[in-house]
Every structure is written in C-alpha cells, then in structure tokens.
Amino acid sequence: MTDFDDLLAANRHFAEDFTLGGFDGKAHAGVALVTCMDSRIDPLAMLGLKHGDAKIFRNPGGRVTPQALEALVLGVHLLGVERILVVPHTKCAMAKHSEPVLRDMITESSGIDASWQSFGVVSDQVAGLREDVRKVHSHPLIPDTVKVGGFIYDVDTGLLDPVE
Secondary structure, eight states: TTTTTHHHHHHHHHTTTTOOOOOOOTTTTTOOOOOOTTTTHHHHHHTTOOOSSSSEEEEEGGGGOHHHHHHHHHHHHHHHOEEEEEEBBBTTTHHHHHHHHOOOOOHHHHHHHHTTOOOOOSSSSHHHHHHHHHHHOOTTSSSSSEEEEEEOOTTHHHHHHHHE
C-alpha cells in the first residue's frame, strides 16, 4: 500500500472511459490563462471552454511570474494562443496575509525558519493585476496582436470582474 493508492485507483477508473487523447497540444480556442492554484477555481468551466481549448498556468495568487511569462511566450509562438487572461481571485491567501505573516505561519507549521522564503504576496490585488497585465503587454516576445485582459474571479459568485 502507498499513500497514493486511492488516487491511482481513481486514475484507473478515469482511464477506463478515457476519451481525451489524440489532441495536438494546441490551444484550440486560442486562450491562455494565468490563475491561482486555488481549488475553488475550475479554469475551463468558468470560461465555457473544454479540454484542448486553453493553456493554463496556475500558481499561488495567479501572478505573472517569470515562469508564467515563459509559458505565455511558448503558448503564443508554438501553441496557438491569441488571447491571454490573468485571473487572480477574491479571498486569496496571497492577498489576505502579509509576507511576514505567511512566513510566520509556515515557520509555525513546519518548525523550520521560513523567514527567507518568498511567497509573492500582493497587498493590492487590483494594482498587482494591472502590473501583471503590463508585464505581459510589454514582453518583447509577446506581440501586440495578442489580446491581454485582467480579471478578478469572485469565488462566491463565479463571475469575472474585468480590471482596466
């Protein structure tokens, strides 16, 4: 027995009726999404998309990190991405707690000093989102023809609120 037996059993059940193979890996709706790792977010469903329609990059806070930019450049040039959405969400721990508070919480939980660890906290979600959209717009390898939008996802209503 392993710690993953339940998940492996669920995977075998999933694979019995697997119909999602055969895709070419492109974003068939031309969409890329940067959003949070929060489990309250169902990225495809919230946009009315299906398997194979979008490239999805998730991280704490839905921030445009260097890794997210790398993924977006690849998506634009190799995978058919024409529209990029940056979508943080309401009630996010990355906006709720300060960096020192998160470090203290992790230190207490782990028993190891976490004062050196960065967590990408954002004190003003709207300002952070605007900055992240600007990072995408200004990236030299993402052409002006790619549409970029910033939105805040409300975890209580399921609605996206555009941020100019």
